[in-house]
Amino acid sequence: MPPTPLTDEERAVYEWQMWVPDFGESGQEKLKNASVMVSRVGGVGSVVAYELAAAGVGKLVLAHAGNIKPSDLNRQLLMTHDCLGKPRIDSIKRRLLDLNPRLEIVAVGENVSESNAAGLVEQCDLIVDCAPLFPERFAMNRQAVLQNKPLVECAMYELEAHITTVVPGKSPCLQCIWPENPPTWKRQFPVFGAVSGTVACMGAIEAIKLISNIGDPLTGRLVRMDLRDMDFKTMKVTRRKDCPVCGSMGEKS
């Protein structure tokens, strides 16, 4: 199917980002015709989804369970005080459409699991994973590899964060880097919204770069940042031949 061209309204809304010379109108068209899955739309995922909605990504597939609690409100920027006790996914959808009414949203009021991951990944071109539990991340990673879709991994703890981009067959997958989860990892962790939001904005720009084919994505590179002292370090990460998820895939150029 040929890509849908921009309308005059969209040209007006996205004018300033289309001034990025290697992005331009063709980059904006690519965003309009793209679909991004965000796994959990919480501290990190709220800001990823908001930035992608603002940038004009055409379709978002969003998965997040539960009702809004007071303790969500320091970081989950798509949740609002007046909706305490109501489903998070409804608030997420409403706030995104307030910003961008042209956005197509597939809103799923459940978290990613082995049983729903395949169907969610089928509906998108790429994934930004922002889930707080390793089983969810491992399920997404496995489906990204199986369906050959890029996966941006954003994670944080306290004032520290990691980000890397998985392009199956080309760069290490999540389980090449961390084959197993730490048994001591808990769903609840210390977090400032400004830290989850920092890595979220980096994840959003990775998604925008991958879709519009500008810049160099974080394939084969892991950025580890400690905002306590603003220490940023980019490390090389490599595939494992014995990776249970992607080890059998050939090397892509």
Place this chain on the structure above:
Amino acid sequence: MTRIKLPTVYRVYAGDNRSVEIEAGDVGKLLDALTQQYPDLKPHLFDNDGELLSFVNVFVNDDNIRDLDGNATELGERDEVFLVPAMAGG
């Protein structure tokens, strides 16, 4: 002296230090010295057989020791070592 940068989750086991400087010829000796100095850190880095836990990556500067010589990776004075365990906060 080689500087070891500690992730947030390990600092509580290492005197709340963000980094530690230790003199050692290679990564294995460095991690031995680190866990002797801070014994509470040991179960968070090694399994009962003394193998590095699978969810912990050790980097010398930009490179994972898996891609270098593992524990035998030699260290110079200006090298920095990073301990990078998995995290999933979202």
